[in-house]
Amino acid sequence: MRGFSSVRMIAVMLKEFVQMRRDRLTFGMIIGIPVLQLLLFGFAINNDPKGLPTAVQVRDESVYVRSLLKAIENTGYFVFTAQVHSEREAALLLDQGRVSFVITVPEDFSRRLMRGERPQVLVEADASDPSASVNAIAALSRLEMTALSHDLKGALAPASPSGAPIELRIQRRYNPEGISAYNIVPDLLGVILTMTMILITGLSVTRETERGTMENLLAMPLTPAEVMLGKIVPYVLIGYIQVAFTLLGARFVFHVPMLGSMWLLALALALFIAANLSVGFTFSTLARNQLQAMQMTFFFFLPSILLSGFMFPFRGMPGWAQSIGEILPLTHFLRAVRGILLKGNGWVEVWPHLWPLLIFLTLVSTLALSRYRRTLD
Amino acid sequence: MTALAIDARGLCKSFAGRVAVSNAAIQMPRGEVWGFLGPNGSGKTTTVRMLCGLLKPDAGEGACLGHDILTQTDAIKRETGYMTQKFSFWEDLSIRENLDFVARLYDMDNRRARVGKAIENLGLGHRQHQLAGMLSGGCKQRMALAACILHDPKLLLLDEPTAGVDPQARREFWEEIHRLSEQGLTVLVATHYMDEAERCDRIVYIAHGKMIARGTVGEVIAASHLVTRIAEGEGARHLAAEIGGKPGVEHAAFFGAALHISGQDGGALDAALAPIAGNPACGGARRNRALRMYSSI
Numbered sequence: 001m002r003g004f005s006s007v008r009m010i011a012v013m014l015k016e017f018v019q020m021r022r023d024r025l026t027f028g029m030i031i032g033i034p035v036l037q038l039l040l041f042g043f044a045i046n047n048d049p050k051g052l053p054t055a056v057q058v059r060d061e062s063v064y065v066r067s068l069l070k071a072i073e074n075t076g077y078f079v080f081t082a083q084v085h086s087e088r089e090a091a092l093l094l095d096q097g098r099v100s101f102v103i104t105v106p107e108d109f110s111r112r113l114m115r116g117e118r119p120q121v122l123v124e125a126d127a128s129d130p131s132a133s134v135n136a137i138a139a140l141s142r143l144e145m146t147a148l149s150h151d152l153k154g155a156l157a158p159a160s161p162s163g164a165p166i167e168l169r170i171q172r173r174y175n176p177e178g179i180s181a182y183n184i185v186p187d188l189l190g191v192i193l194t195m196t197m198i199l200i201t202g203l204s205v206t207r208e209t210e211r212g213t214m215e216n217l218l219a220m221p222l223t224p225a226e227v228m229l230g231k232i233v234p235y236v237l238i239g240y241i242q243v244a245f246t247l248l249g250a251r252f253v254f255h256v257p258m259l260g261s262m263w264l265l266a267l268a269l270a271l272f273i274a275a276n277l278s279v280g281f282t283f284s285t286l287a288r289n290q291l292q293a294m295q296m297t298f299f300f301f302l303p304s305i306l307l308s309g310f311m312f313p314f315r316g317m318p319g320w321a322q323s324i325g326e327i328l329p330l331t332h333f334l335r336a337v338r339g340i341l342l343k344g345n346g347w348v349e350v351w352p353h354l355w356p357l358l359i360f361l362t363l364v365s366t367l368a369l370s371r372y373r374r375t376l377d
Numbered sequence: 378m379t380a381l382a383i384d385a386r387g388l389c390k391s392f393a394g395r396v397a398v399s400n401a402a403i404q405m406p407r408g409e410v411w412g413f414l415g416p417n418g419s420g421k422t423t424t425v426r427m428l429c430g431l432l433k434p435d436a437g438e439g440a441c442l443g444h445d446i447l448t449q450t451d452a453i454k455r456e457t458g459y460m461t462q463k464f465s466f467w468e469d470l471s472i473r474e475n476l477d478f479v480a481r482l483y484d485m486d487n488r489r490a491r492v493g494k495a496i497e498n499l500g501l502g503h504r505q506h507q508l509a510g511m512l513s514g515g516c517k518q519r520m521a522l523a524a525c526i527l528h529d530p531k532l533l534l535l536d537e538p539t540a541g542v543d544p545q546a547r548r549e550f551w552e553e554i555h556r557l558s559e560q561g562l563t564v565l566v567a568t569h570y571m572d573e574a575e576r577c578d579r580i581v582y583i584a585h586g587k588m589i590a591r592g593t594v595g596e597v598i599a600a601s602h603l604v605t606r607i608a609e610g611e612g613a614r615h616l617a618a619e620i621g622g623k624p625g626v627e628h629a630a631f632f633g634a635a636l637h638i639s640g641q642d643g644g645a646l647d648a649a650l651a652p653i654a655g656n657p658a659c660g661g662a663r664r665n666r667a668l669r670m671y672s673s674i
Contacts, residue, residue, distance in 0.1 A: 216465035218431055220482045221454040374450075376431050 025292050029299065036299075040306045040321070048135050049316025052100040055082040055093050059107035064148060068121065068166070071147035072103065077136035090124070094173060095349045097335055100126045100133060100315065113148075113165060120167045127172035128342045129183055132313035140168050174342045182257065185250040186341045187310050190333045192246060193239055193269075194276055194304050195297070200235050201280030202293035210289045215376060224372040228365075232277045239273040250341075259344030268336040268350065271357040275329040278364040285371035304330045332356045382407045382532050382563040383428060385439025385446065390423050390432060397423040398586045401437070405565065405579075407531075410558045412577035413567040420586040421567040422462060425534050428565075429459045442531055455483070458525035462536040462567075464517045468510025472501055472520055475509050476527060483528040495523045515546035522550070526557065533557065535566045539573065551576055603627075604643040606650060608636040623649040 020027055054072075058065060072078050082099060084090045090102040104122040112119040123140060125133045144164035175182045205227075208214040217227065250256040279300060280293075287293040305311055307321055308330035314322065325331045336353035339345035383405040390398045398420040405411055415421050426432040428441050430450025438445075444452040466475045476495055480488045496505045499519055504512075509520060518538060525533065535554075539547045551573065558564055566577065574580045575594050582590040582597060590597045608616055613636045620638055621629050625645025629638045640646040 211468070212461070212463045212465045213467055214465075215431065215461050215463075219429060219454060219457075219459040219461070220479065221451055222482060375433050376426060377433055 025287075025295055029295050032299070033302070036302060040303065044307060044317045044321030045312045046316035046318075047131070047312060049132055049313040050076045051079045052077055052132070052136055052315055053081040053098065054078040054101040054103060055084045055090055055099045056080050057084045057086075057090055057102060057104040060105055060109040062110040064110050064113055065105050067150065068105070068143075068147050069103075071143055072140070075136075075139040075143070077139050078103075092349075094124060094126050095339070095343050095345055096352060097126065097128075097339065101136070116165075118165065118167050120169050123168055123170045125170060125172050126174065127176065127178055128174040128338045129309065129313060130172075130175060130178040130180055132315060133172075134178070137170055137172075140170065144168050174338075181254040182342060183338065185246070185254050185256050186337045187334055189243060189246045189250075189269075189337055190272065190308075190330050191305060191310055192242055193273055194330050195301055196242065197235060197239055197273055197276035198280040198283065198300060199294065199297045200238070201231060201277045202283040202287065202297055203290050204231055204235075205281060205284030206287050206290045206293045209284075218374065218376065224369050224374060228281055228369060228372065232274070232281065235277055236270070236273050239277075240269070243269055256341060258341050260340035260346065260350075264345075264347060264350055265337065265340045268333060268340065268354060268357075271354060271361060272329055272333040272336075275357050275361040275364065278361055278368055279329075282364055282368040282371060285368060285373070304328050307331070309334050326356070327360070329357055329360050332360075379440070379443045380406060381440075382409075383439070383441055383565065385428065385437065385441075387437035388424065388427055388434045388439065389436040390420075390427060390434055396586050398427070398583075401583070401586075401588050403428075403439075403565075403581060403588075405563065407563050408558070408561055409578040410554060410564045410566065410576070412574035412580040413565055413583065414569075414571070414574045414580050415567075415583040416569065419584045421583055422536050423586075424583065425459070425536050425565070425567055428453075429457050429534055430454055431459070455528075456530055457532045457534060458528070458530035459534045460521050460525045460536060460538055462540065464509075464521060466509050466517075466521055466524060469508060471506045471508055472496065472499075472512075473505040475520065476524055479524045479527050485528060491527065495527055499523050514541050515543060518542055518546070518550065519553075522553065526562070531563065533562055533564045535564065537567055537569065539568070539570070547573075602641050603639045604641070604646055605637050605639040606646060608638065609634060620649065625649045 056069065058069075069080070073080060078101060082093060084093065084102070090104070093099045094102055102122075102124040104124070106119065106121075109119045109121070123137075125137060127133055144166055148165055172178060208217060247258075251258060280297070283293050283296040283300075287296055303324060307317065307325040308314070308328050309325065310330065314325060314331065317325065332353045336345075336350050336357075339350055339353065343349070381404055383403050385404075386402045388398055388401040389396070401420070401424050403424075413421050413425070423432060427434045428439070428446060430441075430446060430453050433447070438447065440446060441453045442456050444450075444456075446453065467478070470478065473492065473496060476492045477488070480492050485491060496502055501516065501520070504516075509517065512520065522535075522538070525535075539550055542550065554564055554566070555576070566573065568574060577594070579591065579593055580597055581588055590600055592600065613631075613634065616636055617629050617631065620626055620636075625640045625642055626638055626649050627640045629636060631637070638646065638650065640649075
């Protein structure tokens with residue numbers, strides 16, 4: 001009896017296959033996860049984002065300026081999406097995250113260029129996500145030498161061949177030293193909440209089903225909204241405790257700047273936590289046991305961290321991946337939290353990131369409530 | 378106030394094409410104790426769940442305590458106590474916490490006092506802070522009953538309340554049911570056990586999703602037209618296989634040490650038993666017991 005029996009081993013093997021076939025969701029995960037990862041990493045993820053939206057503020061219309069802008073655009077990293085006419089307008093676009101760069105050409109650019117005075121062009125970069133802008137900035141610095149080489153010939157040729165005819169002054173806004181902790185620690189707030197909030201609600205409802213206590217709950221006079229809110233509110237509080245720990249760590253361990261209003265952050269957090277809890281609640285109405293609820297959470301978590309701009313620059317992804325990313329609450333929350341903490345964004349700049357959360361929350365809660373079965377059918 | 382606690386007709390329910398209950402009807406007066414008898418999978422639980430609003434019938438109509446079972450399930454839930462087959466209270470809450478939770482859900486006034494009284498009635502005062510999961514089967518079941526009647530329901534639906542409970546606890550449980558019944562509570566008990574059914578005012582017998590007999594225990598037995606002979610003694614143990622297939626014998630099974638042999642035709646039954654009549658193991662005819670119906674139907 002002690003020896004190894006292939007018959008017994010095969011018996012176990014066959015039983016495993018039968019059980020695998022019964023558990024469709026696990027089987028789906030086994031097939032689905034590699035496909036999902038392949039698609040996301042292969043097609044959607046791009047560490048070298050190009051075509052970043054750029055605003056230009058041109059105070060000097062000349063052939064040189066046109067050549068310079070052409071050269072900048074030709075690097076492929078920049079797409080001019082807006083013409084601005086004032087510093088305020090430019091700052092607003094950067095604050096809202098609508099553009100990643102603002103290029104300002106001063107009015108005396110051509111004059112000083114011809115005098116060989118090495119005029120400056122100001123490039124303000126949104127460095128709240130350093131990885132998104134680093135390659136673009138590197139490409140810019142090469143342009144100082146080459147951008148105008150066709151236009152500056154003969155008498156206009158630079159006095160010394162080694163000196164560049166222009167200077168591109170790069171100003172990294174919001175995170176001048178490019179410290180990645182500044183960007184990652186606030187982001188982690190969103191990632192931690194996504195993971196724990198969805199999982200914890202998913203489990204808390206499926207646990208009732210799995211242990212048979214759901215039948216008892218249903219037999220008593222409880223409405224779905226009462227169950228849903230009663231299940232969600234405790235975890236909102238847990239969420240805030242997690243936030244408090246993360247923020248304390250961010251402030252005192254990593255010295256992350258916190259420029260904006262904490263009240264605004266609390267509001268964004270409330271919406272974001274509620275959105276995640278509603279996802280968890282929806283999963284719990286779909287899952288038949290706690291394991292399935294966990295698997296669904298993972299299935300949601302994976303695109304959330306990959307497509308939201310947390311791991312990889314959002315603007316580096318192709319259009320279809322960005323559209324998926326725009327659906328995910330984490331995407332909008334990351335924009336809001338970076339805006340509030342690093343850019344000191346106020347209500348006006350943050351609102352564009354909040355209403356998508358509000359819509360998501362409304363839709364998913366409605367789905368959850370309609371899916372919640374009041375009977376055992 | 379209608380005189381009937383339960384008044385349902387034509388209840389049907391299928392799960393994924395499999396019929397669980399078809400055309401069930403119950404007209405149960407208030408204040409009685411009814412037994413709902415049938416083997417596993419006969420549709421008892423499904424019927425009870427339809428009555429208290431936990432399942433939506435595919436067809437049929439009815440009222441529970443005067444409330445429509447299709448549209449007024451909230452009202453039914455407030456006035457009904459339903460004890461599930463499997464222990465369905467929270468094992469990680471203490472006895473008191475469980476009862477407290479239930480009391481809050483029914484929005485009871487005087488909650489603290491009523492929960493305290495319920496625990497006292499249970500005789501679990503000294504164990505009220507113990508987790509429900511740590512209780513013995515009998516204690517769990519008593520706690521579940523206490524929780525189900527905490528809100529003073531008018532109708533109590535019990536789904537196999539004594540499964541897995543020892544005989545002593547079963548007896549006490551039934552004493553409690555009768556006490557509650559005397560206070561005016563209407564009780565419908567789904568059960569496998571004939572001795573429990575015999576303690577009911579009436580029984581409804583269900584098999585394969587169909588209700589096939591109803592009435593007092595005596596009426597149901599008479600309607601089954603079964604005659605039973607009982608074989609007892611040392612040799613009885615070996616008789617079952619020998620007698621089983623003979624003409625006239627529809628069913629032979631042991632109850633304790635006695636072999637109960639039943640058939641609808643008394644003459645045929647006796648003829649079949651004649652060869653072994655001289656066997657000292659064979660006793661005389663005794664009264665029928667309806668439990669025999671399990672396999673005769």
